[in-house]
Amino acid sequence: MSFSLSLSKEDLKVAFHLICCVCGIGTLGMPGNFARTGPIIGSIAFVFMGYANIYATVAVSKVMLEAPRSVQSFTDLGDWCMGKSGRYLVLCSQMAVCILTPCVFLVLGGEILFSVFPNSFSRPVWTIFMAVSVIPICLKPTMKESAGMAFAGCAGTLVADGIAIVMLMSGMAGHPSIPAPPFRLDQVVGAFGNLSLAFGAAIVVPSLQREHSNPRRMPYIITISLLFVAALFTCLGLLGYSATGCQLSGNLLFIIFPDPVTGITALGFKASNGAAILSFMFMQLHISIAFTLIIHPAFFLLERLLFNMHGEAKPDIIIPERLDQSPLYLAKSVQSDRPSYHCDNYVAQKASSQSFVMETPTKAQRVKVIFLRITLITILVVVAIVFQDSLNAFMDFIGASAISTSCITLPIIFYLKKLWPSVPMYEKISAILIVLICAFLGFYVSYASGRDMLAQSPSQFRYPFCPAEFSKELYYNATASHTSNVTMSV
Template identity: 45%
Template sequence: MPGNYARAGYAWASIALVFMAAVNIYATWCISKIMLVCPKNVITLGDIGEWCMGGFGRWAIVITQMLVCTMIPIVFLVLGGSLLTTLFPETYNATTWIIFMGVVLLPVCLIPTLKEGAGAAAAGCIGTLAADGIALYLLVDNVNKVNDGLSPPTPDLSFKQVATVFGNLALAYGAGIVVPAIQREHSDPSRMPRIILVTMSVITICFLTVSVTGVATVGCQIPGNLLFAIAGTKLGFNASRGGVVLSFLFMQLHITIAFAVIMFPAFYIAERLILGFHKEQFVIAQEPAYHDVETPEIQDDKKPEPLEEAHPDAGASYKIPGNYKKAAALRIVIIIICVVIAVAWQDHFGDLQDFVGASSTALCCMVLPIIFYLKTFRATIGMPEKILAILAVLVSLFLAIYVSVNSGKNLFSPDDGPSVKFPFCKPAYQDMVYTNTTHYSPKRALYGY
């Protein structure tokens, strides 16, 4: 998050954050609203896509969702390998640690459903809050000791740097992929739209806090990942080793849990397509789609269905003898594939996360949900909302294509030119931390700053 402000500066990064927060909260809310009015056997994003737009809708959302649910965990594997390499120097290289992570992740990934792993998910949430809190404290405390009232340098702005923030934020906000899984297992699905608005607003406040605190301290010299700002001597200080270890371990906890949570929809889809599980829960021909819908009123002579019948049992397929072993084997194969890709692309972590965020996450969690919502509720949506929703889709598509092309070039055809320590800064601040007064004093005297 601070890296976004390091790239784009306060004004443009704040505009990007507000835009992405608004579009992602709205798109995620759209998914939940559709699920409240569609037949009870519509339980995945693919089901939603087919119910709204037929076969095209299903495959458009399934392909992008599968990419998101596998590519984001690959980014987590790369990040985890980097964290462990930094945490335990002179032990193993990043490749070995990535493979080790794949093995360690198996017990969490083999939990049958999300609901059974709710406690673990809560632990992962606490882990990231603790990791970022410790990292911010160490960064502010150590830099303030050596900056002597100096002003952090500002970024060397360009359209490419500003637009690339889109990919990073799309990846950070990709909550839509897990909403169907959460809503189908929730005890009261009608609360989900409100839950989404509250929780994603709180997440945005956390993002803003981390971003502004980090960039106000170091400016454009903040690394692409906050944790790497407190490790090593790149910024001219040595943070408390104990604090660094705690921060890294908490983030490792978060990565482990988040990997499994995000992979669950991919596991579910793969089990349906390859093993034939869960198919009995959705047959489009038996309950045809209807689009101009409003929430139906409960008739006086009818009692509402009990909550336990609101959605099919998500774990029913695993209770059939032999099925869980098949599902476990398939999940292990998927994790192995993710590990192989992570090892191959570990040297392009930043480009990888930008490419995944801009290409797949933007389509799956922003563009397609809004399109499905507009088609489903087109008769009841007001014109101002329609205009804003269409504008959000068009802007998101433009940025997604632009960032995907640029990050894809770096990912699949990397430029082996000379690297600099602080690539987001102006040339004078690209190789030396700004707190080095000995290095910058002649230049300050010459240029009057």
């Protein structure tokens, strides 16, 4: 049978899931990556990270083609490739994502609410309010994915980014040549964390591939989907950079929000308060969905570990995992009332994939579960408040540590471990280089961003990515320029 380059309806469904999986809060840092590195080095970094992620994701698909049917999830794949150590490596890295990423959502959500409702409560209060608002959903026994949730979360991110870019481009219209960042190795390397946070998709492939009627098409579908995402991210980053240069040193959303008194943004242009609020609310939609979905696997594992809950299901019941940094992945729609959103079995074993069913808990167990979940959310709130001034460093830390490990390093290691004899020499060299480079960058960026989070010392420069002459003053003040033009015309 000849291979078709066109995508069938089933192929498009998988592509939709992959695209929705990747479009998350990592998009907010795309322009900032170019502000750190400049257009040339930034493009090289995008190409490398895009290639590394596509290669790692395709590697998972190739290993799944050789795996027995009992391998249903990424954790199973780790077990099949490396035994207990593989399973525990996967679980540790993914649980780090499940626990740390909600902290970022709390920080970002608290900042959004604080900006939308100025002169009301402090940021810590808004962070607590956001946590309280999601507790009722978090107390549900399980979460079921749906295409509606996938679309809502993805659309929320893309609409928020789109509004922000339009506001930025229109507000900075007429600007002179933008200032370029100087070459600083720490700035260039620092982009690794955000790019890892944005691109990761490898861990969702096993569940998707088991659902496809022709799994040998998966490498092609993955490549097309992630190339589209890479092009989208590159356009988003270059558009933001083209208007601000190195002075876009923060989150894309916060630079377009006007001061409540003057109506002027941090970049000196007058912005529509309504449009900015609309952008913030769409991102808040994404954050709310993300928080509730990503934290549920952590609940499930802790309840099984501490309370011996959640018995094993029958072998023919397949329950997909969902442990990515974005909440927008839909492994499949389960046509039953069984839970479809769980961590994999934390017990390392080489037996076939064992999923879990949620037995009816006793009253005492319900009380324990409620207490455990509220306690975990409370701990996350405390951590979020402590690091509320280190949002960018926090995002870089998660991307460089847990997500790069889950979505780049481990998939390639599994691929080489299982298919080493059939991998060409040039590909072996390329794969080993990717693992070594990403492991080094991940360690360095995790250390640097962790150090910045703990130090919490504010930068003495308003625009730290810029050379000295542009580090403290705007290179272009749109409001002052327009006012001057009006005065001259009068």
